[in-house]
Amino acid sequence: MNNTEQVLLDVRGLSIDIINEAGPQRVVHNLDFRLERGRTLGIVGESGSGKSMTASAIMGILPDVAVADGEVFYKGNDLLQVTPAQRRKLSGPELGFIFQEPMSALHPTMSIGEQMVRPMRLHLGLSKSEAQSRAQELLDLVGIPAQRGVMGSYVHQLSGGMRQRVMIAMSISCEPALLLADEPTTALDATIQKQILDLLMRLRDDLGLSLILISHDLGLVAKYTDDVVVLLDGYEMEAGTTADVIACPRSGYTRGLLEAAPRLGQRLDRLPVINKSEFTKAVAK
Template structure:
């Protein structure tokens, strides 16, 4: 990873292991992961489905399912989050970290208005009144490109387009003015034009609000355009990490090269993209 001074580091993950409890016993899904995210920096975690990238993000946020256990160190502003009581950690994460889920239809409540859902964290974490929370919600929607005239505060999630739902999720994720924004596959199921708009919006918000961004994706080509550093994961292991431009231009891992070759490019139909033989690389990390 890029060399940073201690004061420049916002998030420092050291030796992170995540075990999932199964009927056959614990199964490790993240192995001794190391990553560093500097203040106002952007870090990408890239890998195929099942690589452990989303499990890493939920471990950082403290929202792992009850069947998963994390160990190691997750240092946020120098404090080890894994050592905090669960209640304190949830409160800290809600205030200090924002999370953009990959599927807003599942993350947003279907029977509550957008305004009510946006107001909840503002009232809980910032102590705003109902009126203040609604006004702030309108400001946040405007900030992410949804003007008040669209009437989104009084709408329900099923009434919004995919792009608007994701903009609402982003507005909610930054509502408590976090220092860290975690975006887990934020452009899933969106067409290419809307994908670019959402990622450009995240980049603009990072600059405007001074955020640090952890961007999770299966697409290394996409991540390369929006991050300073990157970690490439396979089956819970970090296969390669470093400055994004170096990893993309001169990858050291054959698996990273495979991801780059498998990234969709203009003129390539999906059925002609190369297939990565993961077994070649999985054996090397076991």
């Protein structure tokens, strides 16, 4: 396989503006990064750094007030240029998305089973009963056995951990080539967080997924990803293999983040003094 075939997602010069009364406000600045097949890419940054906006641009679900510029090539097609009909075909069988807030992504008055069955009938052409049995198989896969009766439940009846497992089951139901998980475990306690991340990694390996894992936690990204992009206020501070970035960060901002993540054992001599504007000015073009 040559290098072009290995690259599944190629983001080039992605910028995103929010349009408000005062005019456009740029929240994502000229990002460049790529995801190779079978690898896991982390996008890390503080709250408001543009992680979800970037994810939404890739998934084609930017809010109406946002406009994206640049190119997002997926298997050679620019996702920023596809029609709504092409996008519907991609969502599910090609691109899976685990939302930051499962409560807002899952339908409040439709049972979990109904929500799971629908896309599988549409994209995989399964009959209702085939889709139902596959839905339960998927729930089994994410650790929810049939006895729990989750197929007939509604989202408000489930715990946070269960909702996230259901989201994962739904996101992989049409066997996407690329799965994008936006802060999949932020709202969960540490034990459940580890279970969910280990589950995602197992599914990645078993199903041969390529994965983008978004998090504000560099320690978590360091543990679970092959490559990483570091964002600050919508600017790309650095990108590279996770091992290189952790061992030898080029950006002072990343060094500060590493110092703030003591469990990585990356203590430096000085305590971090993170003057963010110093770093964003340095990369602003």
